[in-house]
Amino acid sequence: MVEASIIHPKFKPLYESTKRYFALTGGRGGGKTYAVHEFIARLTYEKGHGILFTRYTMVSAEKSIIPEFKGTLTRLGIIDHFHITKTHIYNRLTKSFIFFSGIKTSSGDQTANLKSLPGITTWVIEEGEDYKDEKSFTDIDDSIRKKGIQNRVIWIQNPAYADESFFYDKFYKGYEEINTVTFNGIEFKYTTTTHPNVENIHITYLDNRENINPDKVAMWDKVSDDDPEFFEYKYIGAWLTSKEGAVFTKTDLDRFSLKDFNYDNIETTIGFGDPADRGTDSTSFPIGCVVGHKIYITDWYFSQANKEVTIPELAAMTFKNKVEHLGVETNGLGLTYYEELEQNVGAMTYPISQQTNKHSRIIFNSGFVRNYFVFRDDYEPGSMYDKAMRELFSYNKDDKENRKQTKFNDDAPDSITGLWLLANDLIEGRWV
DSSP states (O other), X not given: OOOOOOOOGGGTHHHHOOOSEEEEEXXXXXXXXXXXXHHHHHHTTSTTOEEEEEEEEXXXXXXTHHXXXXXXXXXXXXXXXXXXXXXXXXXXTXXXXXXXXXXXXXXXXXXXXXXXXXXXXXXXXXXXXXXXXHHHHHHHHHHOOOTTSOOEEEEEEOSOBXXXXXXXXXXXXXXXXXXXXXXXXXXXXXXXXXXXXXXXXEOOGGGSGGXXXXXXXXXXXXXXXXXXXXXXXXXSOOOBSSOTTBSSOGGGSEXXXXXXXXXXXXXXXXXXXXXXXXXTOOEEEEEEEEETTEEEEEEEEEEOSOHHHHHHHHHHHHHHTTOOEEEEEOTTTHHHHHHHHXXXXXXXXXXXXXXXXXXXXXXXXXXXXXXXXXXXXXXXXXXXXXXXXXXXXHOBSSHHHHHHSTTOXXXXXXHHHHHHHHHHHHSTTSOO
């Protein structure tokens, strides 16, 4: 009934897996959309399926996505089996259908309409990197619950920033698996998820070279030598954890593994706290071990809990890490926080009132952090250390860009800067 075509082995889980969620990731040229179009065309030959195909914004399905689908049906030799309208494609043989829509359209938010559509068994989200509305995702996802048939959510994701993606938070954070691929003698890394409800299919143009124009392949190949970091993101499809204009990036910070750290060499252990007790701010508290001219960040407390929780937890962390010197920012609510924390720790404590503009302070001292601080490379995904590093990597040199972020916070970069200033005051003349 459907003409046979060669299915790349990486896409076979679309046909074989019984999981609900499918995440198709990777860089340009991997054939993700092509493969999904073929899959759902075939799926319509099973009775009882309703497929919702969305992009976050779609002006006109008739002028954009439906012509692409006509090409798929023609290529498979099955276009005569389908009735095509401006918004739907119906399989005449089974009555299964594909409905095309944007989440946001010229007539407004379509979430309420989409979640009430009868008979939807499969939801395809194309260009998932543009989808930033977790609530609408949850509303539509919850509505796909037809009994007696497999329900699927297929997310097609091009490269994106992990910190801006609710999909990453929902299905990757805490389940990250680092993979590598070697090309042109260079090892590139990318992240997949081991979430038990997700089938992650990661594919790149390296798997699909024979189907791409040779001139384009040669151009992309050259990028791997000219700009490996960009190649890893754009063409290998790695999730980005630092942005253009970021003050701190993974490549310019020294790293170490805790299992290899020699505690016998520690001169002193210091900590610096930027307290918070309300809103979306976090109490950020990096701990550093001074070894010669380097400060090793061995632990990092990072929490949005209130002070009734954070103060006893911080006290326990200072004892665990044998902190000898502890600075606490006392601006705003900080003085009360400092006074309560002081009573619960065994370290020398220092109330510190920061007078200069916070952004200027971070930028001015960022070079010292890059030169003299060493950060762990073995912290657990989803841990406090991980959350602090994500915030650190998202901080931008342009404060206007920071303010544009939906979940903007500067607690991690501010506290790591405070730790540097404390260290420089305690051990005068060593660094500058």
